Structures are given as C-alpha cells and as structure tokens.
C-alpha cells in the first residue's frame with residue numbers, strides 16, 4: 306500500500322488547480338448570483354480533456370484513471386461546484402454509461418462528441434414521483450416496432466438546458482417493474498421533446514437544472530442502450546461511478562472552505578492576536594482538517610477500487626455519504642470562523658455552504674447511500 310500520487314496524477318491535479326484559479330474564480334460570485342451557466346469555462350474544460358477523462362482515446366477521451374478524475378473534481382469544486390457538476394455528470398453518468406454499455410454505432414455517433422466536450426450530456430432518471438424510489442418510473446417507452454414512443458416528465462435534470470444528448474430512463478413493460486425499464490439516447494430537437502424552465506436553486510446556481518417533457522417522442526430502436534429491460538441495471542451501474550464523482554465534489558467544497566477559513570483566521574485579529582491562535586478557532590480548524598482527510602481517504606479508495614477493476618458499490622456510497630456530510634459540516638464551520646464576513650458573498654464561504662447541500666441529495670440522498678451500504682454489509 307502506498308499513498309503517493311504518480312507524476313502524471315500530480316500534473317493533472319496542478320492543471321485543474323490552475324484552471325480553477327485562472328478560469329473559474331473570476332466571475333464565480335456573479336454566475337452564482339445571476340444563475341449563469343459557465344459556458345466559456347465548460348468549453349475550455351472540454352479542450353483540456355476534462356469532459357471525457359476516463360474514455361478511451363479512440364472515442365476522443367483522455368484515457369485517464371479514476372484517481373485523476375477525482376483529483377480534477379476536487380480541485381474544480383474548491384472554487385466552483387456549478388462547473389464541476391457538469392464535469393461529473395458528463396464523465397461519470399453519460400460518457401461512462403455509453404462507453405460501458407453502448408453499441409459500437411452509439412459510441413461512434415454519441416460518445417465521441419461528448420468525450421471531446423463538443424457536446425454536453427444529461428442523465429435523466431428522476432421524476433416528480435420517482436426520485437429515491439427509482440424503480441417507480443412513470444415515463445413510458447412503448448415499443449412500436451422500429452421505434453419507441455416516449456411519454457413523461459423528468460425533473461431536476463443537471464445540464465437540462467445545455468445538453469444535446471440525453472440518456473433517458475423509461476418504463477417499457479410495467480408488469481415487469483424494474484426488469485421492464487429501458488435506457489434511451491434522446492437528442493435535443495427530437496419532435497415532442499421540450500425543456501422546461503430553469504430551476505431557481507439554493508446552491509450550484511450556475512448549473513443548469515431543468516425539468517424535461519416528452520410528448521410522443523419517437524426514439525429509434527437503435528437508440529436503446531443494452532438488451533430490452535436493462536435500463537434499471539444500467540442506471541444503477543452508472544450511478545455507482547457517479548457517486549464517486551459527487552463524493553469528490555463534496556471533498557473539494559470542504560477543502561475550499563477550509564482553506565478560506567484557515568487563511569482568514571491567520572489574518573483576522575481579535576483580543577490582540579490572530580483568531581487562529583484562540584483555541585476556540587484552532588480546534589475548529591483541527592476538526593475540519595481531520596474530517597477532510599478522512600473523507601479524502603474514502604474518496605481516493607473508491608476511485609482506486611474502480612481503477613483496479615474491483616467492486617466499488619459500497620466504497621462509492623461510503624465516500625459520498627461521508628464526504629457530503631463533511632462538506633456540510635466544514636462549510637458551516639467556515640462561515641462561523643469568518644463571523645459576519647462569512648455571511649456576505651464576497652468571502653465565498655456562504656456560497657460553498659449552499660453548494661454543499663446538494664451533495665447530500667443528488668445521485669442518491671444520504672439515506673439512499675445508507676440503504677446501499679447496509680445491504681452490502683449485511684450481504
């Protein structure tokens with residue numbers, strides 16, 4: 306066992322750190338305030354190869370490992386979680402899903418432009434009445450011979466407005482419950498497919514979250530992913546990797562808030578000395594650092610297991626459960642360390658605190674992670 310990153314991983318980490326400082330930090334407060342999608346920044350992330358990080362170079366990917374991916378997610382999330390969620394969804398849910406389970410034709414047509422960042426993808430599972438209970442899909446995909454007729458509504462879809470390619474989960478054989486579910490590749494512009502208004506959110510306000518409506522959308526048969534009825538397993542397998550990405554996002558949010566709190570505590574003086582020298586603050590910093598380090602070990606371990614081709618269901622859920630809790634706890638403490646300044650936007654920590662909350666909700670709430678972990682432990 307060793308804990309060192311390789312030369313290549315260190316270089317990638319540095320590249321992401323530089324990108325976050327130079328390209329994401331300027332304007333991050335305004336994008337949050339005005340709910341502005343980081344269009345230019347996402348384009349540059351694609352040029353850097355960060356939108357198809359683990360995809361084989363033959364499909365325009367960067368061919369990197371999952372450790373490199375979590376390093377990038379961590380660095381970007383320290384500064385701008387609205388941008389990093391685009392990276393997470395495109396890499397873990399969309400590119401991974403297509404590369405692992407798509408046909409050669411689907412990879413050629415859809416994966417290549419997604420991995421290069423020329424196009425952005427979205428993963429569409431959640432519905433008004435099927436969030437955690439993902440087997441209860443109300444969206445239907447009726448088999449009409451050479452096409453499927455798609456009808457229904459999806460909610461809270463990240464990249465909902467900006468995406469061009471949507472992986473949509475829908476029920477084809479309701480009597481078979483989860484074994485009747487399919488996954489489809491749907492293109493923006495298909496007749497009957499409309500994007501609803503953008504959600505006005507607590508956090509990750511720069512990211513683009515919409516509901517989607519499908520009204521008699523004809524999806525060609527060759528756009529189904531996997532065998533008939535494979536859709537639920539497809540969603541579960543894809544989300545397993547997604548949870549590692551979101552765990553890394555939570556880790557980055559916590560680390561970003563911790564760095565700001567530490568810096569501020571060394572500069573701010575009260576009662577004749579920097580507040581970092583008051584035990585009340587010093588102990589907070591010690592707790593934050595320890596929690597973050599524990600979260601980091603869980604996140605890196607989950608990514609490492611994935612890289613080794615070993616099972617990572619439990620490790621990914623543990624990483625997400627713990628890192629998202631740490632993100633919430635640490636960002637609240639970071640605001641507290643900043644006192645009144647922490648409550649105003651210019652100091653960044655209030656945004657990180659708001660952004661942290663979603664990491665306990667999307668790609669499976671903390672309660673869902675506990676379900677997954679407890680089932681694995683009992684098994």
Ligand code: CAA
Nearest residue numbers: 430431436437438439440463483538541542667668669673
């Ligand atoms: N891998 C492979 N198969 C799996 C699996 C996994 N990880 N988890 C479950 N399955 C299979 C089971 O083996 C079972 O198949 P069989 O009947 O053939 O044995 C089938 O799926 C049903 O499994 P369960 O009986 O365990 O299903 P369940 O209804 O009890 O619940 C759940 C499973 C884990 C709770 C699941 O519903 C779940 O993960 N829910 C949360 C969904 C979620 O994460 N939503 C997030 C939306 S996406 C998002 O947020 C993206 C974004 O925009 C950022």
